[in-house]
Amino acid sequence: MVRIIMHGCNGHMGQVISGLVENDPDAEIVAGIDVSDQGKNNYPVFTDMKACQVEADAIIDFSSAKAVDALLDYSAERGIPVVVCTTGLSEEQLAKVEETAKKVAVLKSANMSLGINTLLKLVQDAAKVLAAAGFDMEIVERHHRLKVDAPSGTALALADSLNEAMDSRYHYVYDRSQRREKRDDKEIGISAVRGGTIVGEHEVIFAGPDEVIEFKHTAHSKAVFGKGAVEAAKFLAGKPAGRYDMSDVING
Numbered sequence: 001m002v003r004i005i006m007h008g009c010n011g012h013m014g015q016v017i018s019g020l021v022e023n024d025p026d027a028e029i030v031a032g033i034d035v036s037d038q039g040k041n042n043y044p045v046f047t048d049m050k051a052c053q054v055e056a057d058a059i060i061d062f063s064s065a066k067a068v069d070a071l072l073d074y075s076a077e078r079g080i081p082v083v084v085c086t087t088g089l090s091e092e093q094l095a096k097v098e099e100t101a102k103k104v105a106v107l108k109s110a111n112m113s114l115g116i117n118t119l120l121k122l123v124q125d126a127a128k129v130l131a132a133a134g135f136d137m138e139i140v141e142r143h144h145r146l147k148v149d150a151p152s153g154t155a156l157a158l159a160d161s162l163n164e165a166m167d168s169r170y171h172y173v174y175d176r177s178q179r180r181e182k183r184d185d186k187e188i189g190i191s192a193v194r195g196g197t198i199v200g201e202h203e204v205i206f207a208g209p210d211e212v213i214e215f216k217h218t219a220h221s222k223a224v225f226g227k228g229a230v231e232a233a234k235f236l237a238g239k240p241a242g243r244y245d246m247s248d249v250i251n252g
């Protein structure tokens, strides 16, 4: 039985995970942490993280970028592996993730779904053939109207995958409104659409002369991220310090 501390337990994802774990015989939420508590959970909730000294095997985090520094310190101090799912981290915070991973197991992924993590690999194979043959690469992502960061962490992860496949020779372009020139051969354009209740859509477009190939992932519900996060917590429990990602979980 994997004992989980849910950081951001009262948010959308915190509640999705609470529901999933309730029906999972191999996992249990032993405590939640959030800025306030309305008493809606069947586990103790702490509004002061330091006061939470409950024994646990892993922490799952779906909170806010502002909350991640203190969480990483907490995880290292208590020696509890942490699954960081919050997006929109700054460069300094990404560096802190790497530092923390020297002391405790840290798994960070901008997207916890099996589908996106498979797509990250597929587009690398496609890029090696198509970008090398002169196809342009563009990413379009769509999310609900409440999302605060843009482009999505997943769109950036897809761009990083494409770039890595091409020996990091590409740069990213987010906005073409301020220039009057044709696209560069080595750019990856990333466009963000925000509206309604779209859970998350990512398209990777390879546009060549007279032909286009598109890869598209659609998340129909937030459960796909929750399931991945719970699997990641089970995987990470008991693991030595180090930096892990979803490919480690998928490959066992």
Ligand SMILES: NC(=O)c1ccc[n+]([C@@H]2O[C@H](COP(=O)([O-])OP(=O)(O)OC[C@H]3O[C@@H](n4cnc5c(N)ncnc54)[C@H](O)[C@@H]3O)[C@@H](O)[C@H]2O)c1
Residues within 6 Å of the ligand: 007, 008, 009, 010, 011, 012, 013, 014, 033, 034, 035, 036, 061, 062, 063, 064, 065, 066, 067, 084, 085, 086, 087, 088, 109, 110, 111, 112, 113, 225
């Ligand atoms: N990696 C993924 O697959 C994935 C999927 C969905 C969402 N996300 C990201 O996860 C994050 C949370 O998403 P959400 O939809 O659940 O958001 P949400 O706003 O519904 O929930 C966030 C929760 O965190 C709490 N919180 C904020 N600051 C806190 C602090 N200092 N300490 C403790 N709790 C704090 C809030 O009170 C809220 O209950 C966002 O960054 C989102 O982009 C990632």
